[in-house]
């Protein structure tokens with residue numbers, strides 16, 4: 001299903017791309033000075049035979065024809081087979097997949113002022129079906145730029161985000177009272193969604209919606225808020241998914257949790273028990289823990305998607321303009337060439353050494369994308385995560401239910417990550 005949807009949307013983007021997008025194209029002759037020493041596009045590795053057939057080449061590599069049950073799994077398989085660059089027929093054209101951070105950097109550094117990308121697939125299908133105004137993530141060209149400018153003013157300025165911190169602190173405080181009574185987060189994701197909904201209520205109406213307590217009414221309310229705020233509401237819920245995975249990691253690794261608890265308590269002494277965006281800048285271990293959680297369970301499937309507006313040399317091959325490129329940060333984050341012992345949860349790898357350096361390629365880890373098309377809500381998302389986590393650790397020690405400590409969290413992607421099972425976390429009062 002996901003494969004079919006993606007295929008359609010990529011096709012649409014490619015078709016409507018060059019002719020209609022309002023972008024500045026540099027002359028193709030001025031780019032690619034190394035073209036002579038590079039290999040032609042035809043030589044980019046790919047599966048041949050029926051797998052390279054137009055329209056059905058990709059479908060034939062998915063269930064029920066193969067064991068691949070998701071698009072992500074399929075891309076992982078090809079990466080193991082071909083390495084850091086390969087192409088796949090998707091619909092009529094080709095999509096190129098990149099894994100080497102140096103190549104990813106080339107694509108992103110060359111972005112124009114109006115980076116062209118495939119719309120977020122599920123959202124655009126939903127928008128078309130319901131005949132509603134497309135969300136920012138689904139737009140391109142001038143329409144995208146004018147809408148983005150207005151929203152960016154309000155959402156990416158640290159001062160704007162900081163204004164909301166007291167409201168979110170209040171919501172988190174009330175949640176702590178409920179959690180004290182319950183002693184457990186039996187369905188952590190559901191609880192984090194009610195925290196997100198309540199936070200949206202405060203951000204949008206400066207009003208409490210009453211979603212923290214579980215009831216049929218609050219479930220219904222959450223449903224309606226999601227419908228109402230389709231444009232941003234869905235994004236708010238991504239924060240709940242990631243926060244659930246993060247809390248799971250803290251419960252699973254008690255030594256990390258203790259270290260973070262110490263940092264939180266030290267910080268809270270100087271902030272009256274509240275956390276705001278500027279306080280976060282002086283919580284390096286919190287930042288490191290969230291990054292590590294995102295690295296291990298990457299928030300989005302594969303990573304950003306761009307359509308290059310001019311020819312480029314990538315991985316030693318000439319790639320023509322208007323080729324869709326998937327920048328596979330998710331898989332690069334699991335690669336031992338980029339991260340030592342990639343399966344180990346070790347937030348310390350994100351801390352800077354005494355000289356202020358960190359030995360991580362700046363284009364390997366892109367959970368919020370990059371550049372002028374990066375995630376508009378990243379500051380809100382992080383603020384929401386940090387505030388909740390800090391308050392939770394202040395009051396509770398997080399534990400996994402006995403007998404499940406060795407298990408790994410199962411998750412899957414619907415473009416964004418989702419835990420596959422209910423996440424149960426025991427809260428031991430401090």
Ligand code: HEM
Nearest residue numbers: 137235236239299304367368369370373374375376377381
């Ligand atoms: C942890 C939670 C979140 C993650 C991991 C996340 C991740 C992303 C990613 C990877 C992109 C694509 C960026 C690119 O292509 O360079 C994106 C775009 C976007 N995100 Fe988020 N996001 C999160 C939360 C939010 C929230 C809370 C909001 C809104 C309040 C939001 C609003 C948006 C919008 C509007 C775009 C489209 C931007 C554009 O196309 O110009 N996101 N997000």
